Amino acid sequence: QVQLVESGGGLVQAGASLRLSCAASGRTFSSYSMGWFRQAPGKEREFVAAISRGGDTTGYTDSVKGRFTIARDNAKNTVYLQMNSLKPEDTAVYYCAADPVLPRIVGGRVAYWGQGTQVTVSS
Numbered sequence: 001q002v003q004l005v006e007s008g009g010g011l012v013q014a015g016a017s018l019r020l021s022c023a024a025s026g027r028t029f030s031s032y033s034m035g036w037f038r039q040a041p042g043k044e045r046e047f048v049a050a051i052s053r054g055g056d057t058t059g060y061t062d063s064v065k066g067r068f069t070i071a072r073d074n075a076k077n078t079v080y081l082q083m084n085s086l087k088p089e090d091t092a093v094y095y096c097a098a099d100p101v102l103p104r105i106v107g108g109r110v111a112y113w114g115q116g117t118q119v120t121v122s123s
Helices: 104-106
Strands: 002-007 011-014 018-026 032-038 046-051 058-060 067-073 080-085 090-099 116-123
Touching: 018 032, 018 090, 018 116, 032 067, 032 080, 032 104, 046 067, 046 080, 046 104, 058 067, 090 104, 104 116
Parallel strands: 011 116
Antiparallel strands: 002 018, 018 080, 032 046, 032 090, 046 058, 067 080, 090 116
C-alpha cells in the first residue's frame, strides 16, 4: 500500500504561483512513477503531469506546458507540482497519483490516488 497526501492548494489570483506537494508513505517511493491529475467542477478528471521513478522523464498535458513543472525528491518521498502563471481555468481539485508503470499514469489507470487539494484561481 502507498498512502499519498497532497498539500499546498489555495486561493490565488490569476498570474500567481503555487507549489503543490504530495508526500508518500508505505512502500519504496522510488519504485513508483508519480503523476498529478485535476478535476474541475462538472468535468472529468484529467491528466496534468507525470514523472518517472528516477525523475529523468517527465510529461505534461498541452494546456500546462511551459507553466507547470513536476519534480520529485526520492529522499523525502515527495513529488511536487510547481504551477506558475496560473489561470482561472486551472481551478480544480488536484490529485496525486502513483503507479509502478509510467504509461499507466498518463493513461489515468493508476494504482494509488491521494485525496486531493483544492486550487482556485480568481480572475
